[in-house]
Amino acid sequence: MSNVTNISRRNFLKAAGVTSGGLVLGVTVPSALPVWAQTAASDDGFNVFVQITEDNIVHIVAHRSEMGQGVRTGLPQVVADELEADWDKVNVVQGLGDKKYGSQNTDGSRSIRKFYNAMREAGASARMMLEQAAAQTWQVSVSECEAKNHQVRHKKSKRTLSYGELSKAAASLTPPSPKDIKFKSKDQFKYIGKPLTIVDLPDITQGKANYGIDTQLENMVYASIERCPVIGGGVKSFNAAATKKVKGVIDVIEMPKSDLPPSFNSLAGVAVVANNTWAAMQGRKQLKIDWDLGPNAAHNSDEYLEKLKKRLNEDGEVVRNRGDVTQAMATHKEQHSATYTIPYLGHATMEPPAATALWHDGICEVWACVQAPQGAQQTLANTFGIDVDKVKVNVTLLGGGFGRKSKPDFVVEAARLAKQLKRPVKVTWSREDDIRFDYLHAISAQRYTAAWDKKGTVKSLRLQSAFPSLMSTFNPAADRPANFELGLGFGDIPFAVENLRCEKHKAEAHMRIGWLRSVSNIQHAFGVSSFVDELAHETGRKPEDMWLDLIGDDRHVDPAAEGFTEFNYGEPADKYPIDTARMKNVLRRVVKNAKTKRRLPKGEAWGISVHNSFLSYVAVASRIKIKGNKLTVKEMHCVVDCGQAVNPDRVHSQMEGSMIFGLSLALIGNLSVKNGTIEQSNFHDYPLLRMGQTPEIHIDIIESEALPTGVGEPGVPPVAPSITNAIFAATGKRIRDLPVNRHLQV
Amino acid sequence: MIKLNVNGKAVQLDAEPDMPLLWALRDLLQLTGSKFGCGSGLCGACTVHLNGNAIRSCVTPLSAVAGQNINTIEGLSEDGSHPLQQAWIEEKVPQCGYCQSGQIMSAAALLKNNSSPSDKDIDQAMSGNLCRCGTYPRIRKAIKNAADKMGETS
Numbered sequence: 057m058s059n060v061t062n063i064s065r066r067n068f069l070k071a072a073g074v075t076s077g078g079l080v081l082g083v084t085v086p087s088a089l090p091v092w093a094q095t096a097a098s099d100d101g102f103n104v105f106v107q108i109t110e111d112n113i114v115h116i117v118a119h120r121s122e123m124g125q126g127v128r129t130g131l132p133q134v135v136a137d138e139l140e141a142d143w144d145k146v147n148v149v150q151g152l153g154d155k156k157y158g159s160q161n162t163d164g165s166r167s168i169r170k171f172y173n174a175m176r177e178a179g180a181s182a183r184m185m186l187e188q189a190a191a192q193t194w195q196v197s198v199s200e201c202e203a204k205n206h207q208v209r210h211k212k213s214k215r216t217l218s219y220g221e222l223s224k225a226a227a228s229l230t231p232p233s234p235k236d237i238k239f240k241s242k243d244q245f246k247y248i249g250k251p252l253t254i255v256d257l258p259d260i261t262q263g264k265a266n267y268g269i270d271t272q273l274e275n276m277v278y279a280s281i282e283r284c285p286v287i288g289g290g291v292k293s294f295n296a297a298a299t300k301k302v303k304g305v306i307d308v309i310e311m312p313k314s315d316l317p318p319s320f321n322s323l324a325g326v327a328v329v330a331n332n333t334w335a336a337m338q339g340r341k342q343l344k345i346d347w348d349l350g351p352n353a354a355h356n357s358d359e360y361l362e363k364l365k366k367r368l369n370e371d372g373e374v375v376r377n378r379g380d381v382t383q384a385m386a387t388h389k390e391q392h393s394a395t396y397t398i399p400y401l402g403h404a405t406m407e408p409p410a411a412t413a414l415w416h417d418g419i420c421e422v423w424a425c426v427q428a429p430q431g432a433q434q435t436l437a438n439t440f441g442i443d444v445d446k447v448k449v450n451v452t453l454l455g456g457g458f459g460r461k462s463k464p465d466f467v468v469e470a471a472r473l474a475k476q477l478k479r480p481v482k483v484t485w486s487r488e489d490d491i492r493f494d495y496l497h498a499i500s501a502q503r504y505t506a507a508w509d510k511k512g513t514v515k516s517l518r519l520q521s522a523f524p525s526l527m528s529t530f531n532p533a534a535d536r537p538a539n540f541e542l543g544l545g546f547g548d549i550p551f552a553v554e555n556l557r558c559e560k561h562k563a564e565a566h567m568r569i570g571w572l573r574s575v576s577n578i579q580h581a582f583g584v585s586s587f588v589d590e591l592a593h594e595t596g597r598k599p600e601d602m603w604l605d606l607i608g609d610d611r612h613v614d615p616a617a618e619g620f621t622e623f624n625y626g627e628p629a630d631k632y633p634i635d636t637a638r639m640k641n642v643l644r645r646v647v648k649n650a651k652t653k654r655r656l657p658k659g660e661a662w663g664i665s666v667h668n669s670f671l672s673y674v675a676v677a678s679r680i681k682i683k684g685n686k687l688t689v690k691e692m693h694c695v696v697d698c699g700q701a702v703n704p705d706r707v708h709s710q711m712e713g714s715m716i717f718g719l720s721l722a723l724i725g726n727l728s729v730k731n732g733t734i735e736q737s738n739f740h741d742y743p744l745l746r747m748g749q750t751p752e753i754h755i756d757i758i759e760s761e762a763l764p765t766g767v768g769e770p771g772v773p774p775v776a777p778s779i780t781n782a783i784f785a786a787t788g789k790r791i792r793d794l795p796v797n798r799h800l801q802v
Numbered sequence: 803m804i805k806l807n808v809n810g811k812a813v814q815l816d817a818e819p820d821m822p823l824l825w826a827l828r829d830l831l832q833l834t835g836s837k838f839g840c841g842s843g844l845c846g847a848c849t850v851h852l853n854g855n856a857i858r859s860c861v862t863p864l865s866a867v868a869g870q871n872i873n874t875i876e877g878l879s880e881d882g883s884h885p886l887q888q889a890w891i892e893e894k895v896p897q898c899g900y901c902q903s904g905q906i907m908s909a910a911a912l913l914k915n916n917s918s919p920s921d922k923d924i925d926q927a928m929s930g931n932l933c934r935c936g937t938y939p940r941i942r943k944a945i946k947n948a949a950d951k952m953g954e955t956s
Contacts, residue, residue, distance in 0.1 A: 124898030124935045253894055260899035261887040263835020263875030267900055270834040278829065303818055333838075334825040335818075406839050406847060406900040406934045455837070455900025456934050487840040709897055709937070716936030739844040739932065748925035750938040 112220025138179025153429025304335025372559030407455020495570025552608025663782025670766025718775025809877030
């Protein structure tokens with residue numbers, strides 16, 4: 057429940073840097089804390105979201121981070137629509153990190169879901185107050201006043217007053233109570249549901265858009281850091297004599313070691329500070345450092361994966377149970393089992409992590425490409441033992457996020473150096489730093505075992521999952537998948553099999569584990585969707601028919617009844633039920649759109665996958681071609697049901713992008729670890745998909761009036777299995793260990 | 803002092819000859835439109851024009867461009883009116899936008915030499931520019947859109 061408040065007159069606005077004048081509306085919204093966050097709970101303070109100034113500009117605060125998903129446009133367009141603002145007279149202002157905005161953790165595909173209603177309330181309330189102000193000015197009844205396109209019109213006399221002209225009068229009014237707010241109906245929407253172009257588009261095309269790495273301050277210096285190659289290690293000694301001789305180098309400063317678990321602490325190492333980035337990087341090459349590599353120096357990803365697979369031979373910890381899988385497997389002897397693995401993966405945002413910090417006037421101020429500005433505030437406050445209110449976080453545009461920039465370790469680095477040097481310091485990560493010091497997507501192994509009766513009906517399904525938990529980054533005792541991670545495509549699967557059992561297995565962490573776009577949905581969708589395809593072939597069914605059989609009747613699925621409660625992305629199941637009808641709908645639609653039943657030339661085949669994540673439903677059909685040992689992905693169809701699409705063009709672009717992101721991980725994504733160090737370093741050995749490898753992509757967005765649900769991530773998980781399912785259909789070769797380029801030339 | 807011409811203006815840089823052009827542009831000239839993505843010529847985010855040809859400025863030392871003409875994204879047009887920039891807006895190409903300066907500069911070089919590129923031409927010319935957000939289909943469309951525009955005026 058949100059609540060709109062008129063805060064135009066409050067003195068604190070001046071302190072918050074909001075220029076006074078005109079109508080300013082705040083909206084209190086519930087805080088939406090991620091499970092692992094330590095940010096303080098939101099108080100009943102006010103959040104400045106809308107300001108109308110006397111020059112007739114409507115300023116709307118974008119409080120969520122923009123990393124390409126379009127939120128800087130999407131949420132403001134909701135406000136502008138209800139407000140009846142002229143979009144050309146709207147100015148979007150990026151919000152500072154401030155708990156008064158409610159959650160600013162831009163992850164989990166939930167900006168629209170969490171703030172759609174609050175933004176509608178803010179816009180509608182402002183609209184009603186402007187009408188009321190006009191009514192008072194003209195001394196007429198408010199019912200005769202209509203706000204439309206940045207002005208209020210008196211219907212009888214046709215007099216008009218602009219929002220700017222009315223803002224002062226509106227500033228003294230009380231907003232309507234929630235029950236009195238009049239919202240637009242869907243047919244009245246002017247911007248919601250429309251493909252508005254992103255607010256930064258002209259700047260981007262002219263090289264004027266400012267990302268974290270572009271920050272420039274007077275008297276600023278540049279830092280490049282050589283970090284301990286193994287997580288948990290530190291500097292024993294170092295020699296910077298040659299470094300200091302490099303032209304432009306100003307200083308060399310040791311970065312301290314923090315105890316494990318790594319959390320968002322800066323890593324141990326040695327920082328070179330110079331008067332330009334190149335000199336800092338060159339100086340860094342001359343460092344001679346003796347490391348104490350610490351407890352994780354024996355970690356090898358190959359060995360570790362074998363260890364995980366062995367653990368799947370044991371009984372795991374049961375997290376969801378229906379019926380009796382053991383009994384069913386004793387009864388039905390037609391069985392099939394498969395083990396799936398995915399290596400460590402990295403985010404590889406095009407903009408590597410970069411942050412600038414300056415300590416001044418008793419505060420620590422930073423400018424950074426962060427997904428969670430309040431998390432950054434809290435981390436800095438904790439690190440330096442200062443009040444959160446003494447940390448100011450300016451959020452720049454992000455050149456990609458995907459989860460990497462939720463972790464402010466790189467901001468801590470800048471703050472440490474800036475504190476010591478008493479001047480602004482920009483830390484820029486090289487690509488090698490980014491690949492080697494990422495918070496990795498967890499390496500994983502899963503096993504699926506099914507038994508079916510003489511009619512081919514699957515009677516039993518046993519699911520086993522093993523991967524190091526992202527909680528290990530915060531909690532040294534976290535040595536197995538957390539249930540909320542299993543709620544991503546594993547413990548929440550909507551299959552109507554009589555006997556079902558989900559188990560998790562031990563998996564200790566030796567790297568910094570984080571969250572990568574769609575998180576553990578990546579491995580769970582790969583496992584589930586591959587296994588459904590395998591069962592289809594084992595029992596002589598078409599894959600889409602197998603899916604429909606397994607999903608079963610139209611209904612709302614309730615894993616909680618079977619002991620598994622940490623699903624549904626923090627939302628109540630009655631508000632956002634797991635709806636099998638919606639899942640079957642996207643499946644049927646993708647089969648229809650892609651015409652998967654048509655005859656294809658030899659060596660070509662379709663593969664399909666369906667997955668629900670972040671409360672949305674996505675089906676992908678991929679057509680591949682194999683010639684000899686060479687794979688080409690020719691065509692992909694994606695159908696998404698994300699409820700009401702606020703900006704359909706951004707939904708379209710997110711899905712297109714997800715197909716390509718998914719192909720990168722499926723075909724060529726592999727970070728391997730040897731002796732605790734990542735072996736890869738740049739795009740020659742951690743490649744990303746290029747223009748020439750991109751298939752024809754078709755996106756279909758289901759028209760829906762359901763509540764808006766996730767868009768940024770749900771397109772990713774079904775991609776990999778659609779590819780490996782297609783490869784099987786074309787060749788009879790089943791790939792269970794990603795990436796595909798281990799088996800085929802891509 | 804290293805002299806060169808950037809976006810039609812003569813500049814003098816007090817820099818080491820081995821400094822890559824990219825860092826001279828970004829740190830010394832405050833032209834941050836050209837981006838750092840890899841430092842090894844593998845991603846194309848740093849693409850600028852040297853005497854009209856696309857180069858990767860992150861692996862091009864100042865010594866190699868002394869006395870030459872450099873054009874960056876900032877100099878592609880006065881006001882965003884280059885046909886590619888217009889096409890980029892019409893096709894709503896960018897997502898995060900970080901790689902887009904490099905994409906546009908590579909595309910501009912392509913269209914200068916090839917007014918009607920085929921899909922294969924586009925693949926070849928643009929294969930050096932990575933986009934993590936996956937805007938490739940729209941980049942392709944925008945290049946064809948711009949080629950049409952430029953064809954109309956020629």
